[in-house]
Amino acid sequence: MSAVAVEGLRKSYGALEALRGVDFTIAPGEVFGLLGPNGAGKTTTVEILEGYRRRDGGRVEVLGFDPERAGRAFRERIGVVLQSSQLWPYLTVRETLRIFAGYYARPRDLGEVIDLVGLGDKRDARVKTLSGGQKRRLDLAVALVGDPDLLFLDEPTTGFDPAARRAAWDVLRGLRSLGKTILLTTHYLDEAHNLADRVGVLVRGRIVRLGRPAELVAASATVEIRYRADGRDVAVRTDDPTRTLHELTGRALAEGTQLEELEVRRATLEDVYLQLVGEEDGEPAP
Amino acid sequence: MRLFLHQLRAEQLIFWRSREAAVFVFVFPILLFLLLSAIYSGEDDGEPVVNVLLAGLLGYGVANTTFGGLAILLVLRRENGILKRLRSTPLPPLTYLAAAVASIVAVFALQTGVLVALAVLVFDADAPAHASALLLVLLLGAASFAALGFAAASLIRTGEGVSPAVNVVVLPMAFLSGGFGPARDLPAILAGVAEALPLKHFVVLVKAAALAGEPPWTHPAAVLVVALWGGAGALVAARRFRWQPRDEG
Ligand SMILES: Nc1ncnc2c1ncn2[C@@H]1O[C@H](COP(=O)(O)OP(=O)(O)OP(=O)(O)O)[C@@H](O)[C@H]1O
Numbered sequence A: 001m002s003a004v005a006v007e008g009l010r011k012s013y014g015a016l017e018a019l020r021g022v023d024f025t026i027a028p029g030e031v032f033g034l035l036g037p038n039g040a041g042k043t044t045t046v047e048i049l050e051g052y053r054r055r056d057g058g059r060v061e062v063l064g065f066d067p068e069r070a071g072r073a074f075r076e077r078i079g080v081v082l083q084s085s086q087l088w089p090y091l092t093v094r095e096t097l098r099i100f101a102g103y104y105a106r107p108r109d110l111g112e113v114i115d116l117v118g119l120g121d122k123r124d125a126r127v128k129t130l131s132g133g134q135k136r137r138l139d140l141a142v143a144l145v146g147d148p149d150l151l152f153l154d155e156p157t158t159g160f161d162p163a164a165r166r167a168a169w170d171v172l173r174g175l176r177s178l179g180k181t182i183l184l185t186t187h188y189l190d191e192a193h194n195l196a197d198r199v200g201v202l203v204r205g206r207i208v209r210l211g212r213p214a215e216l217v218a219a220s221a222t223v224e225i226r227y228r229a230d231g232r233d234v235a236v237r238t239d240d241p242t243r244t245l246h247e248l249t250g251r252a253l254a255e256g257t258q259l260e261e262l263e264v265r266r267a268t269l270e271d272v273y274l275q276l277v278g279e280e281d282g283e284p285a286p
Numbered sequence B: 001m002r003l004f005l006h007q008l009r010a011e012q013l014i015f016w017r018s019r020e021a022a023v024f025v026f027v028f029p030i031l032l033f034l035l036l037s038a039i040y041s042g043e044d045d046g047e048p049v050v051n052v053l054l055a056g057l058l059g060y061g062v063a064n065t066t067f068g069g070l071a072i073l074l075v076l077r078r079e080n081g082i083l084k085r086l087r088s089t090p091l092p093p094l095t096y097l098a099a100a101v102a103s104i105v106a107v108f109a110l111q112t113g114v115l116v117a118l119a120v121l122v123f124d125a126d127a128p129a130h131a132s133a134l135l136l137v138l139l140l141g142a143a144s145f146a147a148l149g150f151a152a153a154s155l156i157r158t159g160e161g162v163s164p165a166v167n168v169v170v171l172p173m174a175f176l177s178g179g180f181g182p183a184r185d186l187p188a189i190l191a192g193v194a195e196a197l198p199l200k201h202f203v204v205l206v207k208a209a210a211l212a213g214e215p216p217w218t219h220p221a222a223v224l225v226v227a228l229w230g231g232a233g234a235l236v237a238a239r240r241f242r243w244q245p246r247d248e249g
């Protein structure tokens, strides 16, 4: 049985169709990344799964529950990081977590959770004195404190510095190795590539691509060759890099010139993503 | 029950940590009582003025604390997403709301204790004539005004708007209802307004219990008005109370 199953999910806000038939499943223990431009419907999808918003159509099952009707047993098993929310500004990190821990039947050890998100030296600091990224880490800690089976993380690493982001990845990998299921939205393509077992690309309320990050990248075999010639940057895209490169270097050798700053680069998830989003928006791919 | 107590403790911690809330909600009525008692002395209608002020300030206290304080706290928490966040935890919604009410009522109880002690010990007011009747009246008022606090929180849309909105209601109502001393010679229109609002009737009940030693049921009309307002507040709250900043249904 899947941890999350979504079929034909629809949601409108007035005349705006935010979700127009979304389908995907997440297996237990899987990390699923939901990607998509601003306004694509990621938060709408996630908050329907969390039970915050009502759907207009389609089937949704989360840990065997229908989130619209689920109660306490469901909430014992999920952890939530909202895209934006605040906590009590005058309480300390520890006090905040102690309050949340009290809501669960089997909470995790507070000190352990605090260390896990790297707030060890801030455990007695007031929430309002934390930096933006530190507050976000506290959000993550709050989501973890009930020891949930399924985590919903809506842009959890926004505002993290690069080191903190990598540390957060380690935390999430650790959770994954404990068998937790994670649904993550992000605008960082490297994050999706590094963390997610599978990603879905949501554009204007529809999933336009679904698969392993490596598969998505491999499916677009494009390679980019860049160099400088006559003081200008040249970029060549090719599906047959061996031949193209041979031709380019052959010509340069024959003419006795250099391909300055020569660089051969495989498409990244980001290139694939940008191309997809561009196509779906009806614009030519860059 | 364990969750209720856990949340009640949390609410108390949060309330007293936030200095502004604690000062505005808890200290302000006490401060006003001290000021007014220092300014006015003598008798009013054969009753020591301090006795009348004590009854009035208990009235202002119930409105400021269980109505205003609760409304402010709920709106701010809704707008900054804390209520939403709590909804994703196993804490049952009604347990949360019950703890929020219990916490603000506890603040009001403490405030009442301080007001009565100051009045009696410092200003030579008479001790309440009928303590258990007074307690009953205070509980009725706290429940009714808390329900109205929920209603106000449901109707007020923004965090910036809540403090002014609450005070625009509470301060004039307190003046008209004798919260800051006798309000006897009001123009007919204002007297009518005061008559329709719950606070005046609450002050009447407090005076009856504390000064005349009369239990609330000797003033059934006043009890009815206070209770009706509370019921109406509960009804509005049940229909309109939201947990999320925007309408995301
Ligand atoms: N409560 C609401 N009322 C009206 N429209 C809404 C509401 N919430 C979202 N929308 C609209 O629905 C669409 C999808 O919004 P959503 O927040 O799901 O996007 P998102 O993919 O999470 O975007 P972002 O990357 O910016 O967080 C947007 O066009 C948004 O304006």
Ligand SMILES: [Mg+2]
Binding pocket: A042, A043, A044, A083, A154
């Ligand atoms: Mg979003």
